[in-house]
Amino acid sequence: MEDNIINVQYSQSGKSKKTNNKGMREMQARAYEKRKAQYLLIKAPPASGKSRALMFIALDKLRKQGLKKVIVAVPEKTIGASFKNTNLKDFGFEYNWEINPRYNLTTGGTEKSKVDTFIEFLKSNEDILICTHATLRFAYDKLGNDDEFNNCLLAIDEFHHVSADGTSILGEILKNIIRNTKAHIVAMTGSYFRGDTVAILEPIDEEKFDKVTYTYYEQLDGYEYLKSFGIGFNFYQGKYLSALKEVLDTNKKTIIHIPSVNSRESTKDKYNEVDEIYALIGEYQYRDDKTGVDYIKREEDGKLLKIIDLVDDDMNQRKLKVDYLSKLESVDNLDIIIALGMAKEGFDWAWCEHALTIGYRGSLTEIVQIIGRCTRDSSNKTHSQFTNLIAQPDATQDETAYTVNTFLKAISASLLMEQVLTPDIKFKARLSPDDVSDSKALIFVKGLKEPSTERSKKIIEQDLPDLRASILSDDDVLKAMTVQDSKLINKLLIPKVIKKVYPDLEDEEIEEIREHIVADNFIKDAEFETVQSDIAGTKEFIKAGNKFVEVEKLDINLIDSVNIFQKAYAMMSRKLDVPTFKIIQKIIDEKRMEITEEEALANADKIKDFYNENGKLPDINSNDEYEKRLAHIFVYLKKQKARRENGNI
Template identity: 45%
Template sequence: MKNPAMSTPETNPTNHYTLPAVSIKTARTGATSKANALGMRPMQERAYAKRGEKYLLIKSPPASGKSRALMFIALDKLHNQSIKQALVVVPERSIGSSFADEPLTKHGFWGDWVVKPQWNLCNVPGADDVKVAHSKVKAVGEFLGSDDKVLVCTHATFRFAVQDLGIEAFDDRLIAVDEFHHVSSNKESNILGSQLADLIARDKVHLVAMTGSYFRGDAEAVLSPDDEARFETVSYTYYEQLNGYEYLKSLEIGYFFYTGRYLDAIMKVLDPSLKTIVHIPNVNSRESLKDKHKEVEEIMASLGYWEGTDSATGFHRIKGADGRIIKVADLVDDGDQRSTVLSALKDPAQKNNRDHVDVIIALGMAKEGFDWIWCQHALTVGYRNSLTEIVQIIGRATRDAPGKETARFTNLIAEPDASEEMVADAINDTLKAIAASLLMEQVLTPRFEFTPKNKGKIEGFDYGPDGYQEGQLNIGVNSDDGRVHVEITGLIEPKSEEAARICKEDINEVLATFVQDRKTLERGLFDHEGTIPEELTIMQMGKIVRERYPHLEEDDQEAVRQYAVAALAFTQQAKQTDLPEEGEGGGRDDETSRANLALIQGVKQIAMNVRDLDIDLIDRINPFDAAYAILAKAMDEKTLRQVQSVIAARKVNIPIEEARELAKRALVFKQERGRLPDLNSPDPWEKRMAEGIAALASFRKAEMKKEANGRE
């Protein structure tokens, strides 16, 4: 093999700022790893308490123990709830190992999890062979006719089995679907989603759905609203997971820009001293150099001098500048050596060996379900087309491990060049990367409980040394699960159970749709100075909520909109709050973590210069203020101005749908103020509503003229 270190790539400038978009510190309570008398960790105990539910949805981050939670629940259903059998359905064969035999009695539970070898269909060799696929479907049928209790198979095998055997064959059984975000409510494009909808409609099975990222990158709903309403949800947040770790102290998530070739910039963010997974760009992406093998070679050359390959593991041995040997696993090379490398990475004897491997370079692998607890840095080149994929990649670095105090995710992306022919694609990739960091920030934030002012205190929340104060701005914290209670004047409360469930469980899904909306991000970031915040918080968020939940009453839609806007605004304000470092009076002297402290400070900062914290004030905050501040520092100023000019040139007249919505808001304004909005008002939002009325009148006049001409 040619020594990669001999290559001498040309150099190109990159930005001088490597600023994290998200940075949190954890409390390190150790609660995540503490087990109860039955051997259950906190999330598993919470899920097991709902074991009697027929339809159960477990939303919990990577490494929180979802697979074992399912084992506890399934065993109870098999022994105590008259369920005949349990079928565990996973997206790919490698994840099937998570559901192998587990001696649960060893840790205090009353039964062991056992899967007979012939019923773990993920272990059958020849995955791409048609005959093997047919034999797996036949095996599912044989299992259903047997007295055995547990089968593990892939999503694909289950789909084919349902098509071949019919949904009636699965009556009185538990179907457990892992990585549930692969499912979609779009029956035409997602067969598994259609089959699950049919199983729910028949109502003869128990269903446990598990996911670490319950939203799809294409913004398609996972379940229909009616089906989702039948599920009892168990939520264990990323905040709870990370705060309960024993070792991990901080997590940083950032997008960093480069110009020229990514290989000339990669060492600005690739630290050889950190255990790292590098995901190189897809060959069809803008960032790719169209030769994946050469890209791997150049990355290794950047690390040092190649000194050969270990015959036992297939790992490359690279001698770094400090003389240390860096062991690199190449998962991009799909030749004969890959099976050796994969086997070495999965070797159970090496699971707790921190020095087994140092850097893993991958393209389509080492994402979902890949377990390497020592990973400190997930470095991804180029944007991935799915937010779900980003969340899964970040999850590779957020495992807790002895001596591992920091974790990092870096998205290295090409800086958009307004002079390029592909400027639209470049801007779109940038927007997607920012959207991913914004959404991850929401995922990592303590959960909010919003209520109208003077609604009253909530049990379990600490409101500070003076307690809950009637008539004052009250902010409470639940130190057990990190929830934050905030009172807001003028807040509309959800009336229906479904709207209340959305506000409690699905706000991140609403925000995922919001931050993926290209028009919203373009206006909020690249037309930052020319955009009225209410156009985003009221118009765009309102439109998204109406389209996502058309079955809700108008007041409930407004309640969801307000809740989502408040959650995003408070999180962004918290990020802009300066807190003292540890050792400077900012230590953890109370029961809340620094993340909670930052959030509370951010909420107070919003209300500092006003007498009351009201929803109108929150609607007047651009939800992308903090992201823009980082973008302005991370991107070359000249390039940023060029891109802003491109976006500004795209502005169009008010479309009729927006004009109608502005006119509706203008009527509310009239009810509150006794007059219609003024076109000459110094308040930009009032002026915009007046423009909406004028635009709607113009549309109606044009329609009337068209109708009159038609009659002639």
């Protein structure tokens, strides 16, 4: 779609759906290769088969590695169905996944009885138990002894629910089990980001985990039917209902997520919002009492559309509807779902083509989950679409600063999603003219620093997605989004975030990581073009800023000259008029970036370098944002020095 901020094409290779001689799909086989790891983190998108991957690994640990118990913890009872008895032998694996119904604690019973059964399980000869995160928390508290988890595999599904924050009970349990027992851990998540504000694990614990990542790109590129996926943003003024009709195509199977009632975007009457959406579509006819499906006669042609309203809190109706959704057999069984908190995690409607979300979602994990609702492979679609309808900044509103901040965060979120939706490309320093790049796998970059330590190498190989999330959600980086001069972001702000995330790194390691993440950001957002001529043969070019450069002539200085936000910001801004654009610029200009002591000390040498190169100190009134930032740092250092000399520190 022309208005999309991201459009990705896929090859329909069918690779991600094929199985090997053990019945494993590509992602599952990749995870199984790491089955002997004591601590394993699996990051893979919805529908890639994480549940079955765990079955393969868990059975190997039980039957071949000497472990005695497997405990699988899921965030809610409905997800427990993913771990039901499964025949694996018929497809080539040595063992079946079989669980005694008594120890599937996601099917019913009081929390107290579940805790008692959990403790009973640990003393029994049974080897597999399924429970919710909550049951695990309560049982751990009652046990009061970490040693009970020795010789156990603890598998945490939807691992992003864990947090290193001291207030996270599940996070504390995991930390204690890792540090005090010989238990094995398998953590699984569909989120590619460690945490939106708080890390899931403390660095000392995260270092122990082997990681298996299967990207959205690998999953979608290996589908049979899906050819493309797009992410688009649209704006509304006033109430969102006024703009909904423009982005809602009722010919497409759609999930509409309305805003939380606590959000600014909500009208505060969620039931009325559903009624208004129905009225936009057409004329309400009736509700089927057996299924909970609402029938709406479409205004344009009179077609009866089947719609499920999951906003309704009536528990009897909710049960009817969820039951109906779990038994869908045909693309014609349903047209639209309207939801608020449901239809995200662990929810499956394979025929869904369009996820339409109203209001910015602050959680990147939530965005990944919503996108996962429309990216299942299905014969009824060749394109899947995620559309976010957000408020347009307006000078007449009291909440201008909020809407501007939302605008900037939406751009940031789109760039983060782009990194998992596009191919994973590796970078190496160009050391010889004979080094030939391949835009789909490996690109050589002149002047690129290779990792000099095992630590920086591991971060570059495994942690760039999480680090990118930290960079693109950093307040100072967001405020610098509109700056044309890329040096401020690439040379000052990105190193600042790296230092914050990894405070023990040496300056040389920070620079190595910085160059790789800037190169990765650049390539993810780049346009490639192949040119053929009789004289030069076939050459591949890449768009750097406003010009095309031969891929074989890429160097780190050229990459450093590009603002990673440039393209996304330009595309979003195209939908805004001049007054609105000026409002955004004004709000950003008013948000002064704070200088911290850590940043000032880390960049003191850059002030010396600037003086040596330019014969003057950086000017606080300069039009060059990089120079201006250095000047602010210089002023900060001078003030700190004066305070020390005056005995104020």
